[in-house]
Amino acid sequence: MTRWIAALSLLLLGQATTIHGQEVAVEAAQSFGLSTEEIAGAGTQARVLGDITPGLRFALEGAWGARSGEHDSDVFGTAYPYEGGVQVIEAFGEYFFAPQRWVRSVKGGRYRTPFGIYAASDHAYVGFLRPPLIRYGEYYALSSGYLEHGVDVVVGAPRLSVEVSLGTPGDVGDAIRRSGVGTVVRAAGSAGSLIVGVSYIDTTPYLPAEFATGRARFGGVDARWMGGGVQVRGEWLGGRPFDGTTTTGGYADVIVHRPVMGPLTALVRAERLAYSAAEPYALYTHRYAAAVRVRLWKGLATSVGISHQAGQLTQSRPTAIDIGVTYAARHDF
Amino acid sequence: MSRHIFARLFTRQAISVVLAVGLWAAAPVAAGEDALAGTVLVKGRPERNVVVWLEDGTGARPVASRKVVLDQRQLQFKPHVLAVRVGTQVEMPNSDRVFHNVFSFHDGKRFDLGLYPVGTARTVTFDRPGLSRIFCNIHPNMAAYVLAVDSGYFAVSDSQGQFILAGVPLGSYTYHAWRPGGQTTTGTVVVGADRKLEIRWP
Numbered sequence: 001m002t003r004w005i006a007a008l009s010l011l012l013l014g015q016a017t018t019i020h021g022q023e024v025a026v027e028a029a030q031s032f033g034l035s036t037e038e039i040a041g042a043g044t045q046a047r048v049l050g051d052i053t054p055g056l057r058f059a060l061e062g063a064w065g066a067r068s069g070e071h072d073s074d075v076f077g078t079a080y081p082y083e084g085g086v087q088v089i090e091a092f093g094e095y096f097f098a099p100q101r102w103v104r105s106v107k108g109g110r111y112r113t114p115f116g117i118y119a120a121s122d123h124a125y126v127g128f129l130r131p132p133l134i135r136y137g138e139y140y141a142l143s144s145g146y147l148e149h150g151v152d153v154v155v156g157a158p159r160l161s162v163e164v165s166l167g168t169p170g171d172v173g174d175a176i177r178r179s180g181v182g183t184v185v186r187a188a189g190s191a192g193s194l195i196v197g198v199s200y201i202d203t204t205p206y207l208p209a210e211f212a213t214g215r216a217r218f219g220g221v222d223a224r225w226m227g228g229g230v231q232v233r234g235e236w237l238g239g240r241p242f243d244g245t246t247t248t249g250g251y252a253d254v255i256v257h258r259p260v261m262g263p264l265t266a267l268v269r270a271e272r273l274a275y276s277a278a279e280p281y282a283l284y285t286h287r288y289a290a291a292v293r294v295r296l297w298k299g300l301a302t303s304v305g306i307s308h309q310a311g312q313l314t315q316s317r318p319t320a321i322d323i324g325v326t327y328a329a330r331h332d333f
Numbered sequence: 334m335s336r337h338i339f340a341r342l343f344t345r346q347a348i349s350v351v352l353a354v355g356l357w358a359a360a361p362v363a364a365g366e367d368a369l370a371g372t373v374l375v376k377g378r379p380e381r382n383v384v385v386w387l388e389d390g391t392g393a394r395p396v397a398s399r400k401v402v403l404d405q406r407q408l409q410f411k412p413h414v415l416a417v418r419v420g421t422q423v424e425m426p427n428s429d430r431v432f433h434n435v436f437s438f439h440d441g442k443r444f445d446l447g448l449y450p451v452g453t454a455r456t457v458t459f460d461r462p463g464l465s466r467i468f469c470n471i472h473p474n475m476a477a478y479v480l481a482v483d484s485g486y487f488a489v490s491d492s493q494g495q496f497i498l499a500g501v502p503l504g505s506y507t508y509h510a511w512r513p514g515g516q517t518t519t520g521t522v523v524v525g526a527d528r529k530l531e532i533r534w535p
Contacts, residue, residue: 023406023407023411025407025409027408049407049408050407057407094430096428099452104452119430119431121408121431121471121472122431122471125473157452158450158451158452158453159450159453161452188450190448190449190450190453192447193434193447193448193449194448195432195448195450224432224448225448226434226447226448226470226471227445227447227448228445229436229445229470231434231448231470231471257470257473259438259439265473295473299474301473328474330409330474332409
């Protein structure tokens with residue numbers, strides 16, 4: 001299926017400027033990164049976004065990544081995989097109904113798993129160079145590389161909506177779920193600048209069937225608020241990655257970009273994760289991170305982050321410093 | 334292949350020219366008024382997103398009552414450059430898939446609309462003249478300009494660098510033109526005598 005999606009993506013890329021004269025945008029981002037974990041990474045992301053007809057939009061996204069180093073690490077994996085060659089990330093069409101309709105949108109194709117704070121723009125290029133612990137595939141929770149092949153429907157009003165996804169896994173990255181139908185339900189409401197959501201996922205585990213039996217099921221809450229250039233957000237989830245195990249964890253971020261800071265954005269994160277399983281597989285850990293993102297010139301930005309952790313994470317040392325440089329460009333047709 | 338591309342480009346330009354001439358010809362002209370059409374060139378090339386306005390001492394033309402929209406779609410503001418008359422309410426809907434936080438902290442109108450979800454809109458009244466640089470605090474690549482002018486006669490150039498100011502009372506005017514990243518240029522034009530205004534930046 002991925003091969004067909006890739007072929008369709010290339011076809012649409014070629015036609016991007018001529019689809020019914022509607023607006024089409026092409027974005028590309030090139031990133032390089034270095035970490036004191038003796039790991040270097042490079043990645044490219046490209047996407048095409050546009051309207052096919054009024055109300056009907058499409059999005060195609062592909063990514064390539066490569067990483068040096070001899071051990072696993074979650075560095076640079078905020079929203080995209082840094083291994084596995086060229087991969088299709090998202091490829092979907094989405095129809096938006098008139099605002100007064102009860103059904104707000106229907107999406108079909110390949111898209112990010114709609115659990116919690118899941119949009120790529122919420123994690124990529126923000127300034128953090130590592131994903132939250134609950135979103136790195138090897139920590140028995142969810143993965144920033146989880147993708148669905150399916151249908152996603154949003155119903156309700158803008159200030160209180162429910163999103164339901166029915167699909168099969170199409171994951172990229174380290175955690176690839178086994179085949180099988182899965183469901184995600186997410187409800188979100190807002191009051192002023194506060195947005196709160198609750199999510200539930202019932203899916204297949206990413207670990208082998210001979211050792212991870214049963215289903216993976218998680219519930220979670222997320223919230224975000226922003227005002228005066230300060231964004232506070234966080235997620236908490238709990239559930240079972242497979243029979244006989246539980247995972248709980250979450251993170252809280254503060255992202256500050258006030259006018260006096262010019263091109264600089266400051267970020268801090270505190271997070272924890274507990275995976276309860278038979279010894280020696282159990283994992284109890286926490287991590288604290290701080291980072292700055294500096295916009296150097298137009299689409300060129302650099303991020304520097306320091307993280308300190310306790311527990312048996314893939315990070316090889318308790319403290320790591322990561323540096324990333326990204327150039328992003330966009331062209332609207 | 335290259336001939337095909339040139340043919341397409343030529344056809345597109347030809348259609349734009351015909352449309353612009355048609356719009357100019359069709360612009361309503363009352364007695365004692367005329368339409369002023371023009372072209373903007375930067376280094377000899379047509380320039381889009383240039384705001385052109387006339388100094389309007391009369392203030393006779395009322396603020397437009399129609400809804401003026403600065404939309405947020407596909408992680409971008411649309412349009413990139415918006416010109417409004419002082420006093421205009423601009424609606425800023427979130428028509429995207431993700432949350433946005435629109436703000437302006439530089440010159441012009443200062444505001445911070447906070448986080449608001451898909452399908453909702455917030456409104457800002459641009460109550461004094463000047464340039465407002467509009468950003469999203471979550472998506473640093475999103476940027477737009479809103480130029481509020483104290484004039485009833487203004488326009489933004491299209492992709493062919495062309496603009497039309499319709500229904501301008503006959504007479505001599507001082508015009509101003511502003512473009513992103515460039516200095517404002519000023520000159521004089523006689524509406525009724527000068528049917529075509531050409532604005533050039535070196």
